Amino acid sequence: MTGRLLYRGMLAGLLAGLLAFGVAKVIGEPLIERAIALEDAAPHSHGVEHSHEPAAPADEGVSREVQRTLGLFVAIVTYSLAMGGIFALVYAFCMGRIGKANPKMFPVLLALSAFVIIYLVPALKYPPNPPAIGNPETFQERTQLFFLMILVSVVAALIAVNVTRRLSGSMRHGRSISAGVLSYAIIMAVVGGSFPSFSEVPDHFPADLLWDFRLASMGVQAVMWGGIAVAFSLLSDRLLDAVLNPKQANPKRA
Structure with a gap:
């Protein structure tokens, strides 16, 4: 299959x-x-x-x-x-x-x-x-941070799925999904805020x-x-x- x-x-x-x-x-x-x-x-x-x-x-x-x-x-x-x-x-x-x-x-x-x-x-x-x-001097750093951001996003999504599954037995399905989405949003907001930003637009x-x-x-x-x-x-x-x-x-x- x-x-x-x-x-x-x-x-x-x-x-x-x-x-x-x-x-x-x-x-x-x-x-x-x-x-x-x-x-x-x-x-x-x-x-x-x-x-x-x-x-x-x-x-x-x-x-x-x-x-x-x-x-x-x-x-x-x-x-x-x-x-x-x-x-x-x-x-x-x-x-x-x-x-x-x-x-x-x-x-x-x-x-x-x-x-x-x-x-x-x-x-x-x-x-x-x-x-x-x-x-060009920040090329490598920006590339590494972008792929690290993807990795963190995937891990945060897995955590959100786990949160949803654990809460599904004790609350309504819609609320457990909302809790999972909220956990993902919090993780990404914290990580995104801690990562450096680049303002390089002329x-x-x-x-x-x-x-x-x-x-x-x-x-x-x-x-x-x-x-x-x-x-x-x-x-x-x-x-x-x-x-x-x-x-x-x-x-x-x-």
């Missing part, structure tokens, strides 16, 4: 990755091109020149053409494929362990939770930046371009996780029916 779900999860991740690549190519890349043009036009003496997020440093020998085509495709599809596999494993583990969750609706809730936990909350502390934003950088880039980055993630949820639900529909309703799936055995 787990193996079949894993296969479907990775296939869902592949399909979602292709869709997310299309969104990134159509919406995100023009914004990156605008940011690069601003970076090239800005005097180097006016502050920080390069940012690590969308583009590799020039001395690595990776052309911009490769970055925005093959590089972008491989990065997004590989990431989405991996997330689809992890998504399927988490779903298989949670089946029958998360209260009265509907197995066919649970993929949507799981994908929404993953989007919030893995991307949205960490990005609130360390949002993605286009070229011309970011000090005064001359257009606010609308920065906002559009961050919305586009969020959109790519939302499309990927939404695509995984929908594709996984469709691909696993018959398999779940066979598990949940074995007599209907095999009427001859009834």
Whole structure:
């Protein structure tokens, strides 16, 4: 069962990755091109020149053409494929362990939770930046802190699930869920407040371009996780029916 779900999860991740690549190519890349043009036009003496997020440093020998085509495709599809596999494993583990969750609706809730936990909350502390934003000297520190923020978010989510399960026997289901969500929010607020912040946006950088880039980055993630949820639900529909309703799936055995 787990193996079949894993296969479907990775296939869902592949399909979602292709869709997310299309969104990134159509919406995100023009914004990156605008940011690069601003970076090239800005005097180097006016502050920080390069940012690590969308583009590799020039001395690595990776052309911009490769970055925005093959590089972008491989990065997004590989990431989405991996997330689809992890998504399927988490779903298989949670089946029958998360209260009265509907197995066919649970993929949507799981994908929404993953989007919030893995991307949205960490990005609130360390949002993605286009070229011309970011000090190269803080690149390593910012990268480490961002991934540490993701790890803390995942651990906090596990704690929240445990809190919900422990309280579900002594209070109403809705209240136990609220308590779990509150515990997650408190942990992330405390940790986020203790982590260092970075204010590296140049005064001359257009606010609308920065906002559009961050919305586009969020959109790519939302499309990927939404695509995984929908594709996984469709691909696993018959398999779940066979598990949940074995007599209907095999009427001859009834």
